[in-house]
Amino acid sequence: MAVKTATKKTIIDKVITDIVDYVTKYEVKSKSAYSTAHYCLLDTLGCGLEALEYPACTKLLGPIVPGTNVPNGAKVFGTQHQLDPVHAAFNIGTMIRWLDFNDTWLAAEWGHPSDNLGAILAVADWMSRTAVSNGKKPLKMRDVLTAMIKAHEIQGCIALENSFNKVGLDHVVLVKVASTAVAAQLLGLDRESTINAVSLAWVDGQSLRTYRHAPNTGSRKSWAAGDATSRAVRLAMIAKTGEMGYPTALTAKTWGFYDVSFKGKSFKFQRNYGSYVMENVLFKISYPAEFHSQTAVEAAMAIHNQLKKLGLNSDHIKNITIKTHEACIRIIDKKGPLKNPADRDHCIQYMVAVPLIFGRLTAYDYEDVIANDVRIDQLRKKIICVENKSFTKDYHDPKKRSIANALTVELKNGKKLTEVKVDYPIGHKRRRKEGIPLLVSKFKTNLARRFPTKQQNRIIAMCNNPKILANTPVNEFVDQFII
Secondary structure, three states, X not given: OEEEOOOOOOEEEHHHHHHHHHHHHOOOOOHHHHHHHHHHHHHHHHHHHHHOOOHHHHOOOOOOOOOOOOOOOEEOOOOOOEEOHHHHHHHHHHHHHOOOOOOEEOOOOOEOHHHHHHHHHHHHHHHHHXXXXXXXXXXXXXXXXXXXXXXXXXXXXXXXXOOOHHHOEOOHHHHHHHHHHHHHHHOOOOHHHHHHHHHHHHHOOOOXXXXXXXXXXXXXXXXXXXXXXXXXXXXXXXXXXXXXXXOOOOOOOOOOHHHHHOOOOOOOOOOOOOOHHHHHOEOOOOOOOOHHHHHHHHHHHHHHHHHHHOOOOHHHEEEEEEEEOHHHHHHHOOOOOOOOHHHHOOOHHHHHHHHHHHOOOOHHHHOHHHHOOHHHHHHHOOEEEXXXXXXXXXXXXXXXXXXXXEEEEEEOOXXXXXXXXXXXXXXXXXXXXXXXXXXXXXXXXXXXXXXXXXXXXXXXXXXXXXXXXXXXXXXXXHHOOOO
């Protein structure tokens, strides 16, 4: 659907104007959204810090041209890099997403809304350092939290009813669109220029999902979000120059996004933009595992402990049945060889086998040194997934948003262990009270990976007080995270 503007009578796609009006006009008043955004910020930064322990990630970081100096550039937390905002967004976004440990949104399309922090923090930091150098006031972290809430909402609300994976597109298209919108707002673009920026994001070429699936599963899935946030900042900055937009980028016959990339279908919407997504976002707190498997991993850990009490181990298992939801089977039910960590962390059989054998699941468990243990593939062959229709129904129910998995283990002696079912993972809204202390503990662990004790304590003191954090200038906040 397209609408006409009141002044120029230009036809503009309503999807675009709705995004822009939300970003430029909507005032977030939800205390729950800001509280969740506060913890989301900490968790997202922590995920990036942990990623710095992996050379496969760090080799992609830093300036494109070694030795490049960017006055007042955005700093990349946990490093000594100071870059232009476009490449800083790539660096930050890549760190955040590398280990598949940041937040998740599950719907018709899934994704990780905190990926948008790559664009948000890079732009906000660069603008703040530039403002200070010119004797002006920097942005505050409250502005970052607001941008996070709005980016979450744009990405998540579009995802509720529209499946991009079913047309072969990767979910980072929504990161690009959401990041473009909030980056444009942070850059101070007017409504017309913001419309142009968002239209440019839809016109842009979109990533294929092939790097997430056999036979092409690979590490691009770990930097795809960084690439999307980087492109978003670039497009917003192009629009800031006054470059034209494309008002019917979605609906234009033959050449628009709907006809070219969405099988001629228009987007559907379940709700208006507000703060619903941030309030209901899912945190990966305990396990760096694709989210459709989180409850299966919890169940596997419980079964590991049960076997241990019985004096048994994974060698005594004859077979395992996982009752699950349709999305899980479609995405992460994998047989056969797994070529690399990117393949393994999207295989539910692998993510169940590891905790059953070792009583843990960490990012390191996807590396070759662990995957070469023959027991893992032996156990994978004994695991089958079957859809439970009620699990699928509750997965899509906006009032429940469950991600249920149930594991039944049959032993070689013929006995069956009692089924272990988990409806909601530890990072679900329904388990916030239980989950937040663990999230904070995860953040502290990740700080300790990178910073000396005194620096950790300064960061924790700042982050423990939501009011202090919200009022901290962005550049001063980021400086606390520089080595």
